[in-house]
Amino acid sequence: MTAVSDVPAQLAFCESINDQRLTRALSQMRKGQRRFVRLLPTLLSINHARVPGYVSADACGGIQGFIPDKASLDSLNLRFDAVIKPAHQLARHVISSLALMGSAGSVAHGPNSDLDLWIVHRPGLNDNDRTSLKRRLAGIGLWAELSGLKLQCFLVDPEDFARQTSEPGMPKPLLLDEFYRTAIVLAGGMPAGWLIEPDQDARHATLTRALNRQLPGAKALVDFGELATPTPAQLADFAMGQLSRAIxxxxxxxLKLNLADYYSRHPHALLSRQTRLDLYNGMPPPDSYQALYEAISTDQPTPPWLGLMQRAFYFKTSAMLSAASPLLPPWxxxxxxxxxxxxxxxxxxxxxxxxxQGRDVRSLLGDYRALVDELTARFQSILLYCRGQAVMTTGHLRADVVARQLFARFEPKPGKVERINTGLAVAVHQPNLTISRAQFGWAALVDGDAVARFESLTQLVVWLHINQIIGDNTHLVIDGPDAVTEQVERLEYELLRLLHDPEPTPEAFQLPAFSDRQLYLLQAQDLRTPLGLPALAHLEVVSQNSWGEVFVTRFDGKAxxxxxxxxxxxxxLSARVGDGFDAIIRVRDQDHRIQPALDGYLRLLEDCADFFARPDYRAGTYVFRVAGxxxxxxxxxxxxxxxxxxxxxxxMHHLQQPRRLFGRVQLDPSTGITGDLLxxxxxxxxxxxxxxxxxAQARATIWCIDEMGSIYRFTRPWHARASLAGQLTRFTQRSQWRQRASLVMPEPGDWDADVxxxxxxxxxxxxxxxPIEVTTGDAVDRLxxxxxxxxxxxxTLAFEWRVGPQAFSALSHGPNLIGDVARAIRNARPSGTGYHAYISDLELPRRHEGDRNRPMQASQYLMHKHTLEAALAEALELCR
Structure with a gap:
């Protein structure tokens, strides 16, 4: 345990190490960035309307033990034309410590590295003060952007640290582990963990109080509590977060992904333990990133893997050691x-x-393949670890969501165009590039060697475009006629308008992928018909989906x-389910020209999407007409x-077919149908x-639109409007009542339909x-x-008949059944006339036409009724 008399000396040693880190960190920054970091504590300690971070007269701020010096105030006065007086300095100090965290000050920090800023405030800060502090930091962050810094600010309550909501993929123990080994305190108190032996973490709170009693209030240590050993679930969450970022x-x-793997095998060997132990013993700790590399490379991995880790470390720094780099400090x-x-x-x-920085595509392809193999292997090892530890990942870092991210970026799929520059280089371009026909398609050549081959020119150009291989300084040679050159240029122009650059958000992978950007390239010789179908040779579709995948798909012929x-x-339809739908669809001919004759294609596609996008219309039918x-x-x-x-x-035969779900029918204007069917x-x-x-005079044309949306058309004689309507109404109701009564467990939709x-x-x-009113007098069939x-x-289907009280069947009447039924109907009529007979009731077997689960529809009963009535009409003619 630390002796009381050693506390000032031990704190002084930690401060000297901190100052050395800060000096190294500042040397890695440009002039404007250094100025920003030096002025940051002052900005949070004053409140002046002209300087960044001002929100109100009673803004929250002030840092423990920090008093702005004259040089900093003069710099702000000069830069922002301000006159800062003592009254502008905040008397209440709510910030306990202000610290940078990350790679700054380490050998792995590069010009494009970001900075994480921890603003550790007094415990129990109320919501108003936290809101005020957040607003101040937002304003200061805008000035950081102007200085070329990627600054991320985190408000931290030290007493409530273990209970605060953690960032996705960065559990609390691992976040505190990284803080202890990388933090650079800009102002305020040092972390108590630097002065406490790691083996004494169980007594962290007690020891912190003992240490603080020996220090003035201005130098009070910040206590984050005990550094807990990460649980298997936290390690899995950390690994999934790094895997997602690695894409x-x-x-x-x-590097951090392999650190997660190292921690999963050595959960008690957190790297911050050695950092804290060295500080406790008065020794300079190792460089944080060198220590990380040494840890992950200790298990004697294979040379290819080790080579990939070395390149990852080197590229992280953007060191450029083969030439003198003005951005790299001498140390x-x-x-x-x-x-x-x-x-x-x-x-x-x-x-x-x-x-x-401007990488040859051939070398990039090698790193791309190695990256794919490494991420695939790491994902599989994480899954095995989760199974072995019986843990599940959560949130947008769930295994299935991360798997979608990996598959979207790296998984080969039919028609998918590969993205090889997944953050591996600042740019990919070739000083000399040739596009040429190959034996089975097209190829991109560098120094005579084919680096990529594709079946079509479209695929090749899309590959060059999404990987940004063709730059302003590229000397592009197209081995082919001028028409091919023009085709490449036009396609490149279309791709610039069609494909978007922003990476999909993690939330995009919570849902299945959908494409809302499509370019149809139709290769046709004759476009006189509305859709150019008869002479269509083939078409290619370029599309990008919500997961960032780009496809080029070829379709041949009319099918x-x-x-x-x-x-x-x-x-x-998938796109219209999501928020912010903004579909981009273009149709071009083989020369990438707009063809007015193809407008019908776009209209038809959009009208179909409008029809089926409505929830209750997905079971419907859209009818259109092409070439007759x-x-x-x-x-x-x-x-x-x-x-x-x-x-x-x-x-008509298609529309009368039975349905399992209710569905509407929409007739496209191309059908030309404007009559009663509409x-x-x-x-x-x-x-x-x-x-x-x-x-009409002799016969009525009847359209039945039944309860499931099927449409059946037939004609029959009539003598009174109300009589015909009454017959149809009663027949339909009787059929449905009987079907309803036969159901053991009625389903939604098995209702008694309104007629x-x-x-x-x-x-x-x-x-x-x-409307035709069915009167009370028509309520009973006369026969x-x-x-x-x-x-x-x-x-086959056989029928038994009843005419009034008489029964007829094939057993009793043989082949003369229909004739005997017709005569019985004729004889039962008081007038004896032979007017048209109709069936008032029909019962059919439930299993008719193979449907064992659903009752038959009204239109199906009508079709059988119409067929039987036609047979009766013929028999009545014969018995006159």
């Missing part, structure tokens, strides 16, 4: 040279590594065109499909059977709707004719 910022994250250059010498790097190896259409529709044929588009198990219907009769489609409603009737009859008057577009169906042994 776009690989070099730093690779850092010297230590890095000693390190790479120990690795066995020669001048050639250094020069190759330093080309990472391929419809595949592309269905894929585009699916992507549009009808096409019905519908979804089955959430997958779209198109059915070709060569004629109007085929279309009105019938508009009348569909769940749980309602509607009869639209157009009366209405409406007369159509006038012609489109001035059609009028006249009850019932047919009861059953299956024969050969699976």
């Amino acid at each position: 776009n910022q690989p070099w730093k994250a690779l 850092q250059a010297m230590e890095m040279r000693a390190l790479v010498k120990r690795w066995g790097w020669d001048g050639r190896r250094l020069r190759g590594a330093d080309n990472t 391929g065109f419809y595949e592309a259409f269905l894929e585009g529709l699916t992507n549009l 044929a009808f096409y019905a588009l519908a979804f089955d198990e959430n997958e779209p499909s198109i059915v070709a219907l060569p004629s109007m009769a085929a279309l 009105q019938a489609c508009a009348m569909a409603a769940p749980g309602r059977v509607t009869y639209l009737i157009r009366f 209405e009859c409406i007369e159509l008057l006038g012609q489109y577009p001035q059609v009028q709707f006249q 009850a004719v019932q047919a009861v169906g059953h299956w024969r042994a050969d699976r």
